[in-house]
Every structure is written in structure tokens, then in C-alpha cells.
Amino acid sequence: MKRSSFSNSLIVCTAVVLLTLTFGACNPGYSAETSTGGAAMAPVYGFTLNDIDGNPLSLNTFTGKVLLLVNTASMCGNTPQYEGLQTLYERYREKGLEILAFPANNFGRQEPGTNEEIKSFCYTKYALEFPLFSKISVTGEDMHPLYHYLTTQSPFPGAIEWNFQKFLVNRQGEVIARYEPGLKPLSAQIVQDIQQALKKS
Numbered sequence: 001m002k003r004s005s006f007s008n009s010l011i012v013c014t015a016v017v018l019l020t021l022t023f024g025a026c027n028p029g030y031s032a033e034t035s036t037g038g039a040a041m042a043p044v045y046g047f048t049l050n051d052i053d054g055n056p057l058s059l060n061t062f063t064g065k066v067l068l069l070v071n072t073a074s075m076c077g078n079t080p081q082y083e084g085l086q087t088l089y090e091r092y093r094e095k096g097l098e099i100l101a102f103p104a105n106n107f108g109r110q111e112p113g114t115n116e117e118i119k120s121f122c123y124t125k126y127a128l129e130f131p132l133f134s135k136i137s138v139t140g141e142d143m144h145p146l147y148h149y150l151t152t153q154s155p156f157p158g159a160i161e162w163n164f165q166k167f168l169v170n171r172q173g174e175v176i177a178r179y180e181p182g183l184k185p186l187s188a189q190i191v192q193d194i195q196q197a198l199k200k201s
Contacts, residue, residue: 041173052119052133066096066168066194068085068099068185070164070167074118075108075111081185082125082128084185085185086129087185096171099131100131100133102136106137139159154178165178168197170200177193
């Protein structure tokens with residue numbers, strides 16, 4: 001019996017070591033397919049972009065939040081919408097709203113500056129407090145994968161039309177609305193949709 005117990009213990013220990021070596025060595029430290037609990041992760045959460053300071057920031061960080069994704073520009077007729085976006089953020093961030101701004105120079109060359117210049121402009125002129133990302137492309141051959149998903153695979157496909165196009169994402173990471181660039185952040189439609197999304201768990 002002692003030999004049998006010893007043999008069984010040795011087999012178990014060997015199996016544990018082999019499993020640890022196999023999965024520990026291959027684990028990249030992240031998963032692009034599952035979230036906590038093993039449930040399938042919404043596609044939006046699978047993207048990582050650099051913040052305005054160049055630090056990688058995974059959108060998985062915002063799991064469980066209501067998100068408003070906006071491609072922005074500093075020299076556009078819609079640029080004053082930054083003020084409305086900041087007001088929205090102040091009004092609803094404690095309830096779970098996050099606004100993610102993605103500067104892009106795709107339309108009319110209205111975002112020509114460096115990330116540092118964009119940061120200085122946004123924080124000085126509009127005192128933004130919501131996350132601001134490094135400049136990306138939202139259309140064309142160099143389109144960022146996030147915007148490829150939003151414009152081709154989300155429930156609201158179609159090319160980005162101009163600066164300040166907006167996508168609303170619910171707490172489950174599902175894109176639930178898309179708004180034209182000229183629709184102001186504090187419009188009744190956007191406010192109502194955000195309020196309804198925030199009420200749902």
C-alpha cells in the first residue's frame with residue numbers, strides 16, 4: 001500500500017509539473033478571446049491603443065462601463081464639441097460613463113499636430129478629464145483595427161464621415177448606437193441613449 005500511495009503521489013506531482021511547464025510557458029499574459037469568468041469577450045474590449053502619452057491602454061480596462069467613442073480633431077468646425085463631451089463626462093462619469101477620444105487627421109488635415117500638441121490644446125482650452133488617445137487613422141489603408149471593426153463589423157457599419165463621429169457602447173461591450181459628426185454631445189438623442197444605457201446592468 002505504501003508503494004502504491006507513493007507511486008500515485010509521484011504520478012500526480014509529475015502531471016502538475018508538466019501542466020505548469022506547458023501552460024505557464026505559453027501564457028502571453030493576456031487573452032484576446034475571453035474575459036474574467038471564461039465568458040466570451042466583446043470585440044471592442046480586445047483592442048489596445050496608446051494613450052496620449054504613448055502608454056498602451058487596453059479597452060478591456062473599461063469593461064462594465066458605458067462608452068462613447070469619438071474621433072476628434074483640434075481645428076474642425078466640430079471641435080467645440082469637446083466642451084459638450086466634457087460636460088457629459090462630468091454629469092455621468094460617476095454613474096459609469098467613459099468618453100474615449102481618438103484624434104485623427106483624416107479629414108481636412110484638421111489634426112496636424114503631434115500628440116504633445118494635441119494634449120496641450122485639449123487640456124488647456126477645454127480642460128478635458130476623459131481619456132485621450134494618441135493620434136490614429138480612422139479611415140483608409142492605415143485605418144486602426146478598432147475603427148475597422150466599428151465600420152465593417154459592428155451593427156452600425158459604414159465609413160467614418162467626418163471628425164466627431166460617435167459610437168455608443170453598452171456595459172456589455174456591444175455597439176448600440178452611432179451618431180453623425182454634427183450631432184452635438186448634449187443633444188436630446190445622445191443624452192437619452194446614454195441615460196438608458198447607464199440604467200442597464
